[in-house]
Each structure stands twice: as structure tokens, then as C-alpha cells.
Amino acid sequence: MSTRTSSRAAAETAGSLRFSTINVVLLVLGLAALAAGYTLLAGGSTVAAPLLLVLGYVVLIPLGLIL
Numbered sequence: 522m523s524t525r526t527s528s529r530a531a532a533e534t535a536g537s538l539r540f541s542t543i544n545v546v547l548l549v550l551g552l553a554a555l556a557a558g559y560t561l562l563a564g565g566s567t568v569a570a571p572l573l574l575v576l577g578y579v580v581l582i583p584l585g586l587i588l
């Protein structure tokens with residue numbers, strides 16, 4: 522019975538997500554870039570807003586999830 526319990530615990534551990542400090546930092550930076558981008562977009566910025574949105578959606582958030 523102990524092998525069944527240990528194999529279940531190992532399966533749960535293998536399927537869980539493990540976020541390190543760098544993951545959290547990149548995700549927070551991505552969310553900050555999105556917030557700043559949408560704020561600038563509402564203010565009428567046509568250059569900085571799209572750059573920040575692309576940076577957040579295409580670079581920072583995926584890196585935060587992958588690394």
C-alpha cells in the first residue's frame with residue numbers, strides 16, 4: 522500500500538507547476554507592461570502603447586511561463 526501512496530504523490534508532484542523567483546518577476550513585469558500599455562492606449566499614445574502591449578503579451582508573459 523505504501524508504493525501506491527508514494528507513486529500517487531510522485532505523480533502529483535510531476536504534474537504540478539513550479540514557479541521560481543524569475544518566473545514571478547517576469548509575470549509581474551508582463552502584467553505591469555500590459556497595465557501601462559492599456560493606460561497609454563486610453564490616453565491616445567499610438568507608439569508606446571502598442572510596444573508595451575506586444576512586449577507584455579509576446580515576450581514577458583510567455584517567458585514567465587516557460588522558464
